[in-house]
Amino acid sequence: MAAAQFAVAQAVNVLDARSLLSAYGALGIAVVLFAETGLLVGFFLPGDSLLFTAGLLCADGAGGSVHLSLPQVLVAAAVGALAGAQFGYWAGRRGGRALLARSRARRLHEGAARAEELLTRYGHAKAVVLARFVPVVRTVLNPLAGALDVPPRVFTVWQLTGGLLWTTGLTLGGYALGSSIPNVDHYLLPVVALIVLASLTPLALEARRTRARRASPGASR
Numbered sequence: 001m002a003a004a005q006f007a008v009a010q011a012v013n014v015l016d017a018r019s020l021l022s023a024y025g026a027l028g029i030a031v032v033l034f035a036e037t038g039l040l041v042g043f044f045l046p047g048d049s050l051l052f053t054a055g056l057l058c059a060d061g062a063g064g065s066v067h068l069s070l071p072q073v074l075v076a077a078a079v080g081a082l083a084g085a086q087f088g089y090w091a092g093r094r095g096g097r098a099l100l101a102r103s104r105a106r107r108l109h110e111g112a113a114r115a116e117e118l119l120t121r122y123g124h125a126k127a128v129v130l131a132r133f134v135p136v137v138r139t140v141l142n143p144l145a146g147a148l149d150v151p152p153r154v155f156t157v158w159q160l161t162g163g164l165l166w167t168t169g170l171t172l173g174g175y176a177l178g179s180s181i182p183n184v185d186h187y188l189l190p191v192v193a194l195i196v197l198a199s200l201t202p203l204a205l206e207a208r209r210t211r212a213r214r215a216s217p218g219a220s221r
Contacts (some may be wrong), residue, residue: 055174092146
């Protein structure tokens with residue numbers, strides 16, 4: 001039995017939401033969201049698609065052989081995302097810039113630049129909430145907020161707000177879809193692809209705006 005469980009664990013693909021949920025259930029959600037929002041190494045993890053898929057698999061008859069408990073998923077998602085963000089902020093206050101400088105991941109540094117721009121453009125409260133919905137940026141903004149001395153009370157209040165909106169919204173969205181469309185799990189791959197595409201849209205729009213600003217005549221002045 002132990003050997004079989006080890007073989008299953010070895011076969012889990014952490015980038016595949018259904019594979020991860022099949023192996024670890026709600027506990028896997030908490031661990032992945034903690035890593036994605038609290039550890040700089042977690043920027044590649046599938047937070048959006050994981051939450052949506054978990055919600056979908058909570059609906060009766062939607063998950064086939066995999067069925068999750070909606071209350072457990074909601075609690076696990078909230079705990080992982082909120083604890084991860086708070087840990088990332090604390091790590092940032094202790095030396096976030098140095099931690100980021102050690103990384104050679106281009107996407108991570110691009111995310112840091114966007115996170116800093118969000119903080120400058122929208123202010124602390126709005127930026128902390130918005131970052132939850134942008135892949136990579138939600139990984140980097142928390143330690144960056146700590147490194148930039150965003151007040152602890154401001155960060156905590158708004159990361160709780162943004163974290164609950166993000167985890168609850170995506171999970172309930174998946175649950176609603178699974179409850180309304182019979183056998184929706186048969187179309188899980190294209191549904192997840194749409195979620196990933198939607199989550200990457202803010203990055204694409206921001207990159208387009210940045211290029212437009214750089215190309216404008218007043219940008220070089």
